[in-house]
Amino acid sequence: MYLNISMIKCKHCSGKNFLKKGFRKTDNRGKIQKYFCKDCKRFFTNDDGFYRMRNKPEIITMSIDMYVSNLSSRKMRNQLKRHLSHKVSHVSVLDWVRRYTLKVHKFIERQGYNLGNSFYADETMINREGKLDRFWCCLDWDTRLITGFHYSLSANPIEAQEFLKKAINKGKPKYIQTDAGVFYPRAFRKLFYSNKIGGLVIEHKIQNYQTTRVHNYRIETVFMKIKDRVIDFRGLKALWSAPILMTAIVIQHNFIENHSTTDEVPSERAGVNLELGENRWLDLIKVASLNL
Ligand SMILES: [Zn+2]
Structure with a gap:
């Protein structure tokens, strides 16, 4: 760009x-x-996002991209040293990921998205130092964009409501399909049905594996990818850090990588075209920095 x-x-x-x-x-x-x-x-x-950084934007964005897609921060540090004779600490790599994720997230939340009518929501457990946190994620079927996500310490109707509010922030679907999680029906009732005066109504579809024997394949491929990545996410130790790193995974999914079935980047399918070049993290950071 x-x-x-x-x-x-x-x-x-x-x-x-x-x-x-x-x-x-x-x-x-x-x-x-x-x-x-x-x-x-x-x-x-102009602050293009890299003002006063001690490393080249290309090194920083390569580190972010590789860290979020598959490499631990320590492995990334070793690769830089081996191939580019470049010394950084693994903490710097994590700092870059967090700093730029926050900046980019703020910017992309302000864009307008064209989404479809069917959303799929699911939640997954994240093992953070032996505690089972929850990562909630909602996907638009038409674009495969992650419409919203939420990080919490437990699963209950209140957290489910918080999640659903975020899930419909970028678009209003006809229905949201969830699994048979006990916390969903109350959250849907509270959010979409108790306000009778012109309130937004979104149908709740429940995919019950026990009765249908059909898995929610649509969203599961996305969740598999996320779960795979989380396994060796070392920065996930601290509670303040974990949601930011999960945000980085969502940005990677929505703005950086082509989806395997559609062969398109979900955000572009959703009509958000920022004219990013090959180094998408680099251009995303620049465009975010110049427009915040
Ligand atoms: Zn002036």
């Missing part, structure tokens, strides 16, 4: 009346364009 000049604005006054004026030399990122604002008469540079 080529950065669009219309995204640039003055850091001091948000004005768009500026000139290109010289460069600032940096240690790790070469020369950076400086601008002069004609409104407030001050100089500024």
Whole structure:
């Protein structure tokens, strides 16, 4: 993606009346364009997300991409050392993942999505230092976009409600299908049926494996992928860190990787086209940084 000049604005006054004026030399990122604002008469540079970082954006985004898709932070550190003679600590890798995940998440939550009518919701247990946390996830069948997710310490109707609110944040389906989890019916009643005055009604479909012998294959392939990745997620130890790393997995699914059946990136299928190039994390961070 080529950065669009219309995204640039003055850091001091948000004005768009500026000139290109010289460069600032940096240690790790070469020369950076400086601008002069004609409104407030001050100089500024653009923070493309990597301002004052001690490593090259390419190293950082490669680390994030590989960490989230399959490599532990320690293995990533070793790869960098072996192939690029580049020394970073595994803690830096984790810090990068968390820092940029938060930034990108904030930006993509503000985009408009075109989603279908059938959502599939499921929850999975996450073993965090012997405690069984829950990761709730809702998928739109048409686009395979993860519409919303929720991280909690237990499964009950209150947490199910919190999850469902997030699940319909990007689109309003005709129905949401869940498994026979006991906490869902009450959560659906509370959210979609007790408010009789013009309230949003979303049908609750229950896929009961015990009676139908049919698994929820649609969403299970996505969940398998997530479960596979979580197994060696070492940064999942701390409660503050775990939800952020799960967010990174969701971004990877929605914005970075082509879905195996549709051969398209779910966010693009949902009409969110940010014109990201080959290095999608890099462009996503840039576009998020310039637009936050
Ligand atoms: Zn200005």
